[in-house]
Amino acid sequence: MRWMWVDRFTEFVSGSHACGIKNVALDQDVLDEYCPGFPYLPPTLIIEGMAQIGGILVSEKFDWDKRVVLAKVAKAEFFFPAQPGDQLDYRVVLDSAQEDGAVAIGTSHRDGELQASIELMFAFLEDGKLVQGPLFKPGDLATMLRLMKMFNVAVGADGKPLRISDKL
């Protein structure tokens, strides 16, 4: 299974916010056993999807130099389940970013209706903590971001398209 919980980036503005969509499909294994007889996308994976968008937003903000990890889900509210056939619109806004961490606010909408609201805190791993060196093998993150079509929509704070960094 690919650990990617966003299907496609639809907007990305460096240091500000990013949006993506997640389609919920009945053929996804993850829907099978979570709640037998009532398939829906587990809320934890909706958090993960928005955390992936947020993590990328934070990483890019720091020019991919930080080892960004999701440290805490400070708040998570879900208003209805995401069922097969639903398309979730994720929007993650960078609330603050400092040298030792960042906070992002995420929302998930279905057809314009608020489906979930979360608050995420990211921390930066010091070198030697958990793993040595980069968290991704060279090229892996760039491949993942290309699959999610991030660079099709990503722009810098000045509105100019973002190039794929040599650091990825």
Place this chain on the structure above:
Amino acid sequence: MPATQEEIFEKVQAALIDALGVDENEVTPGATLVGDLGAESIDFLDIVFRLEKAFGISIPREDLSPEDILTNSQYVKDGVVTADGMSKLKSRMPWADLSKFEKNPRVQDFGNLLTVRDMCNYVETKIS
């Protein structure tokens, strides 16, 4: 107009409720962040972010976590903070009530030292 102690407490209380998921009535002045409110190490970064935002201040990380003192063999002997170390801690953290800790200053107990009142005192020193 400078914030009153009550206003400071209310904002600190709100930050701790959001960061730690605790109830308002649990966040009393004497409650310890770790022992009573269940704060874990990552929560301190969250608390710092919230206090900085709520009060428009900048909080140097070593202010609340004097790891440089507590891991320095010049100030710690056999897991206990020396007199020099206590003096250094008091100088770094004049807003904290270290009297209880000073009676038996084991480094391992330092983590459960800070109270809600200490946090309010700290903020007061930063904004005054």
